[in-house]
């Protein structure tokens with residue numbers, strides 16, 4: 177079915193995990209492009225269901241709850257609210273933003289599972305899996321750690337080693353331990369229901385590898401092909417967990433649906449919820465061949481949306497398949513991978529607070545840098561340049577000139593268009609062409625290209641005014657100026673339509689100038705959108721310059737995160753324990769408290785201080801490499817711990833008769849080890 181024959185569009189955006197807030201990677205990868213697509217279709221008058229919601233199941237949630245010492249429900253309630261709010265403020269125009277904890281979703285997912293079960297689409301298998309006897313729980317994926325069989329890293333997870341990247345099964349781990357109790361787990365039999373993906377290989381090859389070679393993005397098609405070529409295996413659709421949707425069949429107590437079984441069905445449940453509220457039938461949106469189903473996701477979700485979910489839909493039999501899955505690659509931040517756990521991100525809710533009224537700037541910068549065909553980098557400098565040299569200097573400047581000059585010369589009324597010169601007809605011709613190009617790019621999921629074509633229209637207008645210079649002509653030829661401003665304003669009015677998918681807040685302000693309440697993509701390209709004599713409102717401020725200080729503050733914020741992470745990492749990279757010693761080895765050390773009597777710098781050394789120490793039994797010279805951490809003055813009178821029976825060592829022309837003990841922290845700072853109350857010099861430490 178060709179695009180134009182579709183009667184309706186079901187546009188889904190990946191369900192964000194409700195275990196953290198939304199960041200710019202999510203936005204550039206998924207939600208901004210999806211929103212552009214949905215807004216574009218709506219402005220063409222199409223029937224669109226733009227669907228999303230929070231994914232509230234899965235281990236990412238339970239692990240986060242354990243870490244924070246709260247219930248999983250607390251986690252999902254908190255983040256669902258935050259995510260929903262911040263999407264709303266950014267103008268992501270979901271028709272519904274639901275959540276997988278809703279009753280309607282539990283019912284829909286269970287019905288779905290039951291249908292497949294009854295029709296014999298699953299393989300039931302009993303296998304031995306690790307079980308924690310104390311916690312009375314099977315240990316899948318992240319609930320088990322052990323030594324990586326490949327790189328010997330001591331804390332690899334049951335599904336993956338984060339040190340070497342190996343994909344693992346819990347049984348691959350050497351010395352497995354439960355992360356719940358720390359105990360060594362036992363093996364115990366458990367039953368699960370598997371979807372035999374291998375049975376769908378031939379069909380997937382025909383559908384994707386052969387059928388979508390030309391219309392799916394090459395990154396997506398390529399990943400699917402390599403999965404299919406590598407051979408598919410049965411995948412368990414259930415888990416032994418207590419957080420999730422109960423498996424709705426007998427003999428499945430304590431089991432829930434696999435999160436990647438339930439989450440994509442979340443799109444269907446949310447559509448049902450939305451349709452019911454509207455008094456509509458949800459079924460055509462998922463079951464009619466004349467529906468255009470499109471999934472917007474990031475690259476790590478490709479296998480779930482192109483292989484597993486379609487196989488689930490196919491197994492059911494009543495559902496349509498996605499027409500396209502325009503997955504993006506990943507957005508990085510200032511050269512590093514965005515990470516929720518390392519707080520390396522620009523968080524949407526923080527941006528909205530720190531840059532009030534600048535939603536469109538973020539949308540614009542993220543679309544301009546979207547990782548459409550390869551991973552891409554967000555930098556604050558680029559963000560600033562997109563705003564200052566594009567939104568302000570090109571778009572804002574053009575609109576401002578056209579509107580201000582009209583108020584100045586023609587009392588704010590659209591002037592008459594008179595005789596046309598070559599430059600006028602050429603400009604009008606270009607204006608007629610651009611909207612179709614933007615639309616074609618959007619329909620091919622090339623949002624960066626589409627947005628830059630939208631800016632072409634502003635460039636066209638800017639150049640037209642620069643070439644015709646109405647501010648000079650006004651003294652000699654008012655009729656000519658009327659024509660020029662009429663054309664310039666027609667361009668502005670056109671921008672107010674074609675900018676809608678990309679920068680909706682600004683597009684609405686623009687339409688406000690002309691009192692345009694209705695708009696229709698089909699009208700774009702028309703050089704007669706405005707009629708002569710029509711009044712203009714005062715132009716509202718569209719964009720303003722972002723100063724260097726603002727950007728520097730954001731960069732500083734990231735620097736602080738980096739420092740914080742370095743400190744935390746250092747603490748994690750603790751020095752390994754030394755070999756075990758016997759008590760007698762310890763007793764050989766003569767540890768005692770001494771008092772510093774004198775202290776001075778050692779000539780030609782920037783590390784060493786020389787001390788005269790009262791050890792109770794004698795007064796002796798000890799050298800210590802702490803000049804960078806303590807001044808000689810502050811050391812005098814301090815009590816310190818010393819090894820009193822260390823063989824004397826010649827250093828820098830003197831002999832050090834012992835050693836002062838120090839603690840070294842994560843940043844390499846040295847700190848004295850002192851008794852917590854004063855003791856007599858010579859007190860023995862044991």
Ligand SMILES: Nc1ncnc2c1ncn2[C@@H]1O[C@H](COP(=O)(O)OP(=O)(O)OP(=O)(O)O)[C@@H](O)[C@H]1O
Nearest residue numbers: 190192193201202205473474475477506507514516
């Ligand atoms: N840096 C990124 N660039 C592009 N897309 C991303 C990025 N991070 C996440 N996504 C996409 O956003 C969608 C929602 O992400 P999800 O909530 O699953 O978080 P996630 O992948 O666990 O991210 P994180 O680990 O940063 O929290 C997914 O489709 C995912 O592929």
Ligand SMILES: [Zn+2]
Nearest residue numbers: 324327337340
């Ligand atoms: Zn490893």
